[in-house]
Amino acid sequence: xxxxxxxxxxxxxxxxxxxxxxxxxxxxxxxxxxxxxxxxxxxxxxxxxxxxxxxxxxxxxxxxxxxxxxxxxxxxxxxxxxxxxxxxxxxxxxxxxxxxxxxxxxxxxxxxxxxxxxxxxxxxxxxxxxxxxxxxxxxxxxxxxxxxxxxxxxxxxxxxxxxxxxxxxxxxxxxxxxxxxxxxxxxxxxxxxxxxxxxxxxxxxxxxxxxxxxxxxxxxxxxxxxxxxxxxxxxxxxxxxxxxxxxxxxxxxxxxxxxxxxxxxxxxxxxxxxx
Amino acid sequence: xxxxxxxxxxxxxxxxxxxxxxxxxxxxxxxxxxxxxxxxxxxxxxxxxxxxxxxxxxxxxxxxxxxxxxxxxxxxxxxxxxxxxxxxxxxxxxxxxxxxxxxxxxxxxxxxxxxxxxxxxxxxxxxxxxxxxxxxxxxxxxxxxxxxxxxxxxxxxxxxxxxxxxxxxxxxxxxxxxxxxxxxxxxxxxxxxxxxxxxxxxxxxxxxxxxxxxxxxxxxxxxxxxxxxxxxxxxxxxxxxxxxxxxxxxxxxxxxxxxxxxxxxxxxxxxxxxxxxxxxxxxxxxxxxxxxxxxxxxxxxxxxxxxxx
Numbered sequence: 001x002x003x004x005x006x007x008x009x010x011x012x013x014x015x016x017x018x019x020x021x022x023x024x025x026x027x028x029x030x031x032x033x034x035x036x037x038x039x040x041x042x043x044x045x046x047x048x049x050x051x052x053x054x055x056x057x058x059x060x061x062x063x064x065x066x067x068x069x070x071x072x073x074x075x076x077x078x079x080x081x082x083x084x085x086x087x088x089x090x091x092x093x094x095x096x097x098x099x100x101x102x103x104x105x106x107x108x109x110x111x112x113x114x115x116x117x118x119x120x121x122x123x124x125x126x127x128x129x130x131x132x133x134x135x136x137x138x139x140x141x142x143x144x145x146x147x148x149x150x151x152x153x154x155x156x157x158x159x160x161x162x163x164x165x166x167x168x169x170x171x172x173x174x175x176x177x178x179x180x181x182x183x184x185x186x187x188x189x190x191x192x193x194x195x196x197x198x199x200x201x202x203x204x205x206x207x208x209x210x211x212x213x214x215x216x217x218x219x220x221x222x223x224x225x226x227x228x229x230x231x232x233x234x235x236x237x238x239x240x241x242x243x244x245x246x247x248x249x250x251x252x253x254x255x256x257x258x259x260x261x262x263x264x265x266x267x268x269x270x271x272x273x274x275x
Numbered sequence: 276x277x278x279x280x281x282x283x284x285x286x287x288x289x290x291x292x293x294x295x296x297x298x299x300x301x302x303x304x305x306x307x308x309x310x311x312x313x314x315x316x317x318x319x320x321x322x323x324x325x326x327x328x329x330x331x332x333x334x335x336x337x338x339x340x341x342x343x344x345x346x347x348x349x350x351x352x353x354x355x356x357x358x359x360x361x362x363x364x365x366x367x368x369x370x371x372x373x374x375x376x377x378x379x380x381x382x383x384x385x386x387x388x389x390x391x392x393x394x395x396x397x398x399x400x401x402x403x404x405x406x407x408x409x410x411x412x413x414x415x416x417x418x419x420x421x422x423x424x425x426x427x428x429x430x431x432x433x434x435x436x437x438x439x440x441x442x443x444x445x446x447x448x449x450x451x452x453x454x455x456x457x458x459x460x461x462x463x464x465x466x467x468x469x470x471x472x473x474x475x476x477x478x479x480x481x482x483x484x485x486x487x488x489x490x491x492x493x494x495x496x497x498x499x500x501x502x503x504x505x506x507x508x509x510x511x512x513x514x515x516x517x518x519x520x521x522x523x524x525x526x527x528x529x530x531x532x533x534x535x536x537x538x539x540x541x542x543x544x545x546x547x548x549x550x551x552x553x554x555x556x557x558x559x560x561x562x563x564x565x566x567x568x569x570x571x572x573x574x575x576x577x578x579x580x581x582x583x584x
Contacts, residue, residue: 015380019394029409045420092305098290099298114313116572118517120541121561124548125316148308172291207402209520214549225404232408233527239412246405253400265396268461269468
């Protein structure tokens, strides 16, 4: 029918325009990261740089600031945060889902209310705490304060709640301890939820900016976003170089997203909270 | 997520623990982290906010509401509140409306859905600081692609990032546009999953009755999507009240072209406690922020209850 055809056309037209607007800043970042100074400073803007394979901006950026160190720090911090928070979340979710203790329901609803308190409000005290512990300028300071996540525990507890108890009894009859049951039975079943939690945690840890800005002073411990910020505020660094560094800095998250889009999207949709 | 909670509460007492303290082992690490990094800070920030003259050194002279009167009369904090409100009440509604339209289009039977999903969701995982550098270049007065586009329709050039004669009228607009772009992926995802949860039966029935697609959208989609829309508005408002990262890329970390014109509440709190070491005032300001967030959350929860279908 002609009417359907026109409708379809407009759906694709609007979606395409929207997609171009959403993706454009990425295209502009990547294309400008290979621009020469003349191309960068030209008006009207250069849409397609002449030499796509000219990586001299990348080389210069990595020479001007220790981006390799920043990356290493981000990898260490993100990796340990995912593992530590994941471990504590698994134990906590198991506790809330399966253990019996008085006041459990009330305690859990309090915890859910705590989710509303913004981290920004806790930042002043947490800064004092980590200074007293002498953790300023360490990797711990970027990992340990985030080891307990009510939000992730909440998601995983809800998933654990759906696992039938009959599995537990047969495991016990086979002689498995609670600990073994958790790791051999529940964790494998909850894998999709766990992967989602770990991905959301990895994204928020990798992109974390304000907290590192407060607790990291030395160049040696800077993570990527903060390192990028320091590089950007330095007088005399060219925007093309900043864009080259920015391109490299978002690459791991883009790759992660392309491979695990479904997990990330389902986690966000289910939890209703950003990372 | 809410429905799952209501699933029959397990009556099992059947979990066998070999030692009395065994249950503790599972909750202990969680509890330690929670106590040190969430519960203690909540209590402490309230106490701190009532300690007059409280600085990092720990010296203070009595208990009172001095910090609150200082904060609520400080011209920069008041302008931070104003800026934050302008940001919240432009970014959240615009991002929500655009996201409803796009989510609705993405919910149609279309080809290339994974391409569109990737395009619309990708900004959610990339750092605002990094992509902000690209936006800063796009907003550039002389070489920026946005001013080039505006030039095509005879507008501008607009000095998005700069200031002339002590005023920077377009700085806020810059942050708002960037904020909308940042907020949309998350909002579209939530709304799309809300749309996908609507029973297709309603649409079939409406089509049988010969309803037009605009009637279907107004009479079925919007009302049934209302709970999800409220949820996204609440979550987005909470996060928008905490706006900080969106200001950072454009002026190398300063609050606007004039250095003070674009204070947000979180920005002011961070500067007051971190650069000026005025802990009591920062604590009082963060309590003010929390009360504002709480207030709007309550209003929205109330409206949601009234309009729940």
